[in-house]
Amino acid sequence: MTLLNQVFDIYIDLNITLALTAVVWLTVKLSMARFGRRLAFTVQLGLLNGLFAVIILSPAVVAVYQHLLVVEMVPAALSINLADYAVSQYLRGGIALPAEDFQALLGLRSRFTESILTMTPGLGLGIALFLIAGFIGFGTRLVINFVRLNRMLSTCHDWRRNGRVQLLLSDRAIVPFSARGLIRHYVVVPSELLAKPDDLKLVLKHEFQHLRQGDVAWEIGLELLRPFFFWNPFFYVWKSEVERLRELACDQKVAEHSQVDLKAYCMCLLRAAQAGLRKRQAQTARDRVGNVASVALLEVQDRLLRRSPAQKLRRRVEALLETNRLRPHWGLACLAVLPMIAVILLISMSIQKPADWSQDRLMLSAIVNLERLETINSFGQRPLR
Template identity: 35%
Template sequence: MQPDALLNAYLDLNLLLFAGAALWLVARKLLSRSAFGSTYRPQLQLLNTVTLLLALSPLLVLALTSLVFAHPPNLSDLLVAQYLQGHVGMSATRFEDLLGLRENLVRTLTSDRPLWAQATLAALAVGAAFCTAQLAVSVLRLRSSLRQAFAWKRIGSVRLLLSDQARVAYSTRSLFTRYVVLPTALLEDPQDLRLTVAHELQHFRQRDIECEFLLDALRPLLFWNPAFYLWRREVRLLREFACDQAMMARPHFDLRAYCECLIRACAHAAKDPVLFARRSPAVALVDRRETARGASALERRLLAVTAGQSAKASPLGWAVISGLMVAAVMTTALLLQRPADWSHDRIMLSTIVNLERMASRAATTPQTASAALTGSFTTAGFGTDRP
């Protein structure tokens, strides 16, 4: 694949993530005002689906443009059509320059390579390499933690391990085996132990480990994009809300005991250095990165748990919402594509641009001729007028 095609796919992924984050924030605001706002499991499933959709968007767009329709409508052509209809108050030359910003950027980064372009590419490469190395160290640390833990029980394909080093329980998986790592101190409190194991097993049912792995894999590509960190935070927060809500739905659930378990787990997690204890991909009972920012995340979880759940939203309603969200993301992905060739509207815009340039030159030519006749030419190199 050509360098410009790779760079355009990279830009499409980042722009689509911005658009996806904006769509999700709007959808979440609307959902919060309805009965759907307090049903977190469907929200998490929708967000996980869109995460996978964003990651696969370059391949999906390629498949759609190759198999379904070769020339889908794109944002650039739609803007040109609006300009030709007189809905944009701007000169044609200025409008064409704005439309060509992306093409000029790609051309500069891949062909011209000025100093700033080389510095930008170098910064992206260094950042991606650093994030990849950080992920590799986290995986090695996780592997070492699993090896140092002691096998305790086995539930199907899930192995329960005990660790003297872990301060908070977490779950992870290999290709075929799932692991729940429990602090040995939990053995002294059977109730906390039961609630913690149930919570971590719920993460497996929600496919949270796989989604966390996907987010970690995307980080080297999107490390500079603030929309990525917003999206990841939303996923992590929703997964805990969904887990807590699933626990509440169990018969004879002790709400007070569960809240006290979360508070104790948060207190233990705050004692674990965040920068030097990162293990990935793993999902913990309490996220240590959230405890480092204060009690806001725990407070939101406790409020969500104690608030309960409103009337159950219909599955048909969620199917409609999910379909609209997926359609909006895929439509945005197609609109971000570059124009395939010169359309009739683009030829007309180019003609208008040429006419504007000819008119500009015709307006300056009489002034130049008049200046020559009156002897007001400035001689290059001297900076004085010659009589």
């Protein structure tokens, strides 16, 4: 059970870290927008992906740091833990609570975790079954979408190949999209685009830019993590932000090309949206392909609790016309993001479960025992007349 407890603690810590980091990111973004300072979409996307990688790797960093504390390569004074800080403040009189109540509050997470892992009847059993059912459900959906995508790729017509990139023509694809396997990258183009060479050229530029940015690989990673974070609303906030910046960054890079006419590119997006909507209405549900492992030119399917495709398309066209975006040097951008990385690691280290037996906790335990002893002794005293 010890290993299971450790794994579940890491899982909870990752969810908390993701939630707090999402709040920090949105706060910084809104603050910059308020002061009229907006980074280029490509820079924002790179920073967002980098921060997510830091979140996923944070448990390993924390484990290394705690090991350095144990072997005393890092001074004990540099230990960062909210629970230990709370105990220290309590012993200094900064928290006005009975010692037994304060100790019970500190052990709330441990008791909650234990009730879930042991499936204690009641709340613990309910949460455990919810997590298991969600993981199985979203995991099954993930497999089904991969199978559907593979089936879609198998029905496409081979058009051209260039190294590991394979161009495919499809009679069923609603809109152009990019996908990848273990080795090959795929760009799927609706067959009717062959009759529109100007639009086809812009579409290929867009999809090749997705491949250069590694957007498909990031999409695969996020979808593989969905069964684990399905219950966390901040995961969907983060994923929605990545999807938004991914398309805006791709549009921005394509529009920066000297040979691309901005008006023609916007009209290409509009025509693709119209064609996609017509095709979606004509096709049955079994012909639709999930977005797993693929990145489409644009979205033409409504999604619950997200902005409509029309709103997203309008936002993309408006963003193409904006010129007040800062394009800082990547060195400066990395330097600016260092505080956010520090915040992520600080959050990860501070929410860790503390050591069971520290000097402060022994003192707290002694205070609790003294209060209990005083309560027991008070029962044997005669009431004052």
